Every structure is written in structure tokens, then in C-alpha cells.
Amino acid sequence: MTGTSDFVESVAASLALVRQRRPRVHCLMNTVVQKFVADGLAALGAIPSMTSALEEVEAFAQRADALVVNLGTLDEERRRAIRLAAAVARDADKPWIVDPVHCDYSPSRLVFARELIAAGPSVVRGNASEMDIVGNANGALRIKTGAVDELTLDLHTIRVENGHPLMAQVTGTGCLSGALIAAFMAVEPDRLKAATGALLTSGIAAEIAGERSSGPGTFEALFRDALAALRPEDIIVNARISHAES
Ligand SMILES: Nc1ncnc2c1ncn2[C@@H]1O[C@H](COP(=O)(O)OP(=O)(O)O)[C@@H](O)[C@H]1O
Numbered sequence: 001m002t003g004t005s006d007f008v009e010s011v012a013a014s015l016a017l018v019r020q021r022r023p024r025v026h027c028l029m030n031t032v033v034q035k036f037v038a039d040g041l042a043a044l045g046a047i048p049s050m051t052s053a054l055e056e057v058e059a060f061a062q063r064a065d066a067l068v069v070n071l072g073t074l075d076e077e078r079r080r081a082i083r084l085a086a087a088v089a090r091d092a093d094k095p096w097i098v099d100p101v102h103c104d105y106s107p108s109r110l111v112f113a114r115e116l117i118a119a120g121p122s123v124v125r126g127n128a129s130e131m132d133i134v135g136n137a138n139g140a141l142r143i144k145t146g147a148v149d150e151l152t153l154d155l156h157t158i159r160v161e162n163g164h165p166l167m168a169q170v171t172g173t174g175c176l177s178g179a180l181i182a183a184f185m186a187v188e189p190d191r192l193k194a195a196t197g198a199l200l201t202s203g204i205a206a207e208i209a210g211e212r213s214s215g216p217g218t219f220e221a222l223f224r225d226a227l228a229a230l231r232p233e234d235i236i237v238n239a240r241i242s243h244a245e246s
């Protein structure tokens with residue numbers, strides 16, 4: 001990796017690429033946050049699709065530029081849809097991300113998360129409890145989000161400090177971060193750079209929204225506005241990241 005400021009500049013350029021190329025992101029998303037995630041992707045400039053219908057999911061995954069697999073509100077039919085879409089992404093070498101939502105609550109969900117990770121996703125993203133239990137990332141970029149996001153790939157660890165505490169009071173900010181990472185991976189082949197770009201975009205937009213809002217309700221709307229308005233130069237000026245090599 002080159003110096004941090006060169007890295008941030010190139011990450012900021014990936015935001016411009018998302019806006020220009022408008023990647024299609026197929027989301028196998030829990031039923032609680034589907035609208036929040038679709039709206040967040042649209043605000044960024046990406047094009048979301050959301051179906052989990054067994055007869056359609058392969059065609060949608062085939063036509064998408066990236067896939068996000070989120071394990072919330074999991075049932076047998078959703079598992080089958082996820083297996084079908086993940087196989088398409090893997091066979092077509094498309095970027096895909098696994099978000100092992102609440103795998104720390106349910107042994108069977110944990111087994112399924114590990115099955116998917118064994119299939120070789122580009123990224124695994126979860127909160128601290130999920131990432132601490134899920135185990136080996138099988139070569140995927142490991143992302144543990146929280147007050148500080150920690151991204152680990154091979155010997156590199158990047159910490160993204162941007163964000164706002166109100167994010168933890170809006171259901172779906174973690175789910176949306178996975179979808180934004182997928183959108184950035186669709187335009188930036190270096191997944192560490194892509195994921196850093198997505199988390200900086202979301203964290204800086206949240207800081208702007210947090211300053212203007214009076215609580216979680218107004219924050220949610222202002223966060224979407226800030227995502228839509230964020231410019232690459234806002235990333236360059238406001239990024240707070242560090243890099244360590246072990
Ligand atoms: N206290 C906090 N301060 C700043 N950002 C936060 C805080 N808590 C969570 N975030 C951000 O909110 C998003 C969701 O993170 P997290 O709460 O870890 O995921 P989940 O919603 O899956 O539990 C991430 O983008 C993370 O950076």
C-alpha cells in the first residue's frame with residue numbers, strides 16, 4: 001500500500017466512479033431493512049435489486065455487478081435463494097459479500113454463515129460479536145464494524161474512525177454498509193480500497209447528518225441526503241483512517 005494520503009485520494013476517486021457507472025447491486029437482504037438499504041444504494045448512485053424469489057434470483061444475480069448476502073430473517077427458502085445467488089457470483093467471479101447478521105444468536109445460522117464463507121466471498125462484514133464468533137474468513141477481507149471499523153486482509157489492517165453514534169440507533173446501518181461495500185467493489189477491483197471507500201462514505205455522511213439532526217428519526221433522513229450529496233473532496237478532507245502492516 002502507498003502512503004495514506006495517496007490511498008485516500010484513490011478511495012475518493014472510487015466514489016466518483018460509483019456515481020458515473022451506477023453499478024447494479026443485488027441484495028438478498030433481511031425483510032426488516034430492505035427499503036432502507038435500497039434507498040441508501042439509490043442515494044449513493046447505485047441501482048439496487050432485491051428479489052429473493054427462487055425462480056428469479058439467479059437471473060438477477062447474473063445481471064448484477066455485485067451481490068450482498070445478508071443472513072437476517074433467514075428461513076429455508078431464503079437459504080436456498082442465497083445458495084443459488086452465491087453460486088452465480090462465485091462462478092462468474094463477481095464481487096460478493098456475506099453479512100452474517102446475528103450468527104452469534106443461532107447455532108444453525110452460524111453453520112450457514114460458515115458454509116457461505118467456505119464458498120469464497122470477497123468480503124465478510126459484521127459487528128464485533130458476529131465477527132468474533134464466525135471464525136476463519138477463508139481469504140475474504142474481514143471487516144468488523146463499530147465505533148471504529150477494522151478491515152483486515154493478509155498483513156494489512158485499516159481502521160476507519162469516521163461515523164456517528166446515532167448510526168447505532170437506526171436499524172440497518174450495518175446492513176447498508178454491506179450493500180455500499182458491494183457497490184464500491186463493483187467499480188474498484190482492489191477490495192480493501194473499495195470497502196474503505198464505502199465505509200468512509202457512510203461514516204462521513206453520518207457525521208454530516210449527525211451534526212444537523214435532533215435524534216434517530218431526523219438522522220435517518222439526513223443521512224440519506226448526505227449520502228446523495230457527498231463529494232470525493234469531502235472524503236479527502238474528512239477521512240480519519242490509519243493503516244498498519246503486521
Ligand atoms: N458508536 C459509533 N460511532 C460511530 N459509528 C458507529 C458507531 N456504532 C456503529 N457505527 C457505524 O454504524 C454502522 C453499523 O455498525 P454496527 O453497529 O457495528 O453494525 P450492525 O448494525 O450490523 O450491528 C457501521 O458503518 C459503523 O461504522
Ligand SMILES: Cc1ncsc1CCOP(=O)(O)O
Nearest residue numbers: 030032072073074101102171
Ligand atoms: C438487521 C437487524 N437489526 C435489528 S433486527 C434486524 C433484522 C435481523 O433479522 P433476525 O432477527 O432474523 O436476525
Ligand SMILES: [Mg+2]
Nearest residue numbers: 127167168174
Ligand atoms: Mg447496530
